[in-house]
Amino acid sequence: MRDRVVIGSPLHLLVLCCSFALAAYAGVRLLAGDWLGVALWVVGAAVLHDLVLLPLYAAADRAVVRGLDGIRRREWAMYVRVPAALSGLLLLVWFPLISSMVEARYRSATGLPPEVFLTRWLLITAALFGGSALLLAMRLLLLRRAAKRRPPAVH
Amino acid sequence: MGRAPVRGGFAAYRRLMRDDPRDPRLPTSPGFWRSPLRGPWFTSVLGLVLLAGVTVLFLTGLVSYAAYNPDLSPVNDKTPGKGILGFYLFAWPTDPPWLYRLNQGIHVTLGVTLIPVLLAKLWSVVPRLFALPPARSLAHALERISLLLLVGGGLFEFVTGVLNVQLDYVFPGSFYPLHFYGAWVFFAAFVAHVLLKAPTALRNLRQRGEEKNDLVSPRPAEPTVSRRGALWFVGSGSLLLFATTVGQNFGGPLRRTALLAPHGGGEPGTGPNGFQINKTAAYAGIGTAETADDAWRLVVTGRTGTVRLSRARLAGLPLHSSALPIACVEGWSTPDQWWRGVRLRDLAALVGYEDDPPDVFVESLQRHGAFRKAALRANQVADPRSLLALYVNGEELSPDHGYPARIIVPAAPGVLNTKWVARMTFGDL
Structure with a gap:
């Protein structure tokens, strides 16, 4: 019984060994060129995500929630979180275009203007935050009206 | 959604606990992770979306690879060492004439759309990265190594793809072999992960009632959003990326909706030759x-x-x-x-x-x-x-x-x- 606990499920082992065999077959080819560079990219992607990106956005989120807690408005969190996360997501995915990192190559290869991406991203961001603020304002207005309609005796 | 701060406590107690992995100030402690969203239901839903999505990505990727007819001539073949990985290659047909357009539109648009789901899935299971003991058995140790290939390989595929469509060729080598061999490494780990986890995920979705597993925080913070709300949140990220990308596969006003896609927005000119150019x-x-x-x-x-x-x-x-x-x-x-x-x-x-x-x-x-x-x-x-x-x-x-x-x-x-x-x-x- 003790051996089974240490080794684990034989079926799991079998599945994993098959998986490693295929991964190794492709991995040898993946690493055939700049093996160090590729290995750094694969491991680096996981490390950067798990130990940098995730803690960063979790900390930013916690700061927002704490800030709202400070003014007793915790229920506003989604109104900040949604536009910020969506805007950040677009920036993360389209960073090379938005940041003009590939400006010269993009213009020369496609014949399209590269400077539009920053403008568009800023406008989308403005629309997201603006829309969220509008929704929050409407919600507050409705709440206030509901409160007014209630007879004072309820309090 | 994040982790709430750890408050107060006696200094002596802190000193005592400093090296204890159960100290909730350390990510190795389940108490460190305070989001009330984490749990089997949330992870299972995201996992099953990725199961379907990544499968489509892999298949459309294989089809795209075959479309180049790499076995026809060395000039078409950027992966001459592919060996058995080209086992399925076939003579690429000319019908229907939109076959490659559809295949590649799905591959790239779906890939971009799945990014929020991938990020949310990784967020939902991050406590397990720090869980102790690091391995409970040989099978568990191997599974964790496999997870490095799954997460590292998966992110590598998404990152190289997203960079390549933006002409940002910073990756270490030519895109074709990196994305192709990388896909097989990722897929090997993906299949193993599906075989080991999909039964649990399906069971989690069928089961209603109290959530119970290691992902559920033992000291959850006060919620700011429901699990369902969080799922909508992830979906809205996908929807936004989809809506600002998909239009680059169409003409006229639809292309204008692809505000951030590399070939969205407008055409490079007017008149009969005023359509998208790959290389001028x-x-x-x-x-x-x-x-x-x-x-x-x-x-x-x-x-x-x-x-x-x-x-x-x-x-x-x-x-x-x-x-x-x-x-x-x-x-x-x-x-x-x-x-x-x-x-x-x-x-x-x-x-x-x-x-x-x-x-x-x-x-x-x-x-x-x-x-x-x-x-x-x-x-x-x-x-x-x-x-x-x-x-x-x-x-x-x-x-x-x-x-x-x-x-x-x-x-x-x-x-x-x-x-x-x-x-x-x-x-x-």
Whole structure:
């Protein structure tokens, strides 16, 4: 019984060994060129995500929630979180275009203007935050009206 | 959604706990992770979305790879060492003519759309990265190594794909082998993960009631959003990315909706040649000196020798029309353009292949670039819609679209539709 606990499920082992065999077959080819560079990219992607990106956005989120807690408005969190996360997501995915990192190559290869991406991203961001603020304002207005309609005796 | 701070406590107690992995200030402690969202239901829903999505990504990727006909000629093959990974290759068909456009549109648009789901899935299971003990058994230790391939390999595929469509070639090598072999490494780990986890995920979704597993925080913070709300939040990220990307596969007003996609927004010009360009003449280093009427000759070689054709001679041959799209590996495409030119099979007949059009090896004036030489298979040459086009939408080709002459083949990936063609060699490759 003790051996089974240490080794684990034989079926799991079998599945994993098959998986490693295929991964190794492709991995040898993946690493055939700049093996160090590729290995750094694969491991680096996981490390950067798990130990940098995730803690960063979790900390930013916690700061927002704490800030709202400070003014007793915790229920506003989604109104900040949604536009910020969506805007950040677009920036993360389209960073090379938005940041003009590939400006010269993009213009020369496609014949399209590269400077539009920053403008568009800023406008989308403005629309997201603006829309969220509008929704929050409407919600507050409705709440206030509901409160007014209630007879004072309820309090 | 994040982790709430750890408050107060006696200094002595803290000192005592400093090296204890159960100290909730350490990520190794389950108490460190305070989001009330984490739990089997949330992770299982995201996991099953990824199971479907990644499977489609992998399959469309394999199809895209086959579309290049890599087994036809070394010039089409950026992965000559593929070995058994090319086991399924087949002669790429010319029907339906939008096959590559659809396949690649799905591959890239779906890939971009799944990014929020991937990020949310990784967020939902991050406590397990720090869980102690690091391995409970040999199988568990191997599974964690496999997870590095799953997460690292998966992120590598998404990152190389997203960078490549933005022409940001910073990755360590050529895109084709990196994305292709990387996909197989990722897929190997993905299949193992599905086999080990999908039964649990399905069971989690069927089970209603209290959530119970290691992902559920033992000291959850006060919620700011429900699990269902969080799922909508992830979905809205996907929807936003989809809505600002998908339009680059269409023309007119729909393309304008693709606000952040590399080939979204507008067209590079107006008029008959005003549709999307993969690489301009200037980028490819094509000057007017070599494309001028007195300088340029098309050299066609075959069974009966070599003929040299000026553009005027070509335009004097029987001309045919076909309405075909340009579809790029980068996941953008144009609607059908109306091409006019000489059929490839008529050019084959000119050099001795009257009834049996063979493969053709096409060379561009381009002196550098990955696909300045390309091979087309006999079935592509034989298709009556395959042209050496001289005109598009009723006008001469513009320099950016391949003047003096370009290849256009139904359902072929964009880069195999060679522009600025200089030489065509017919014969079995």
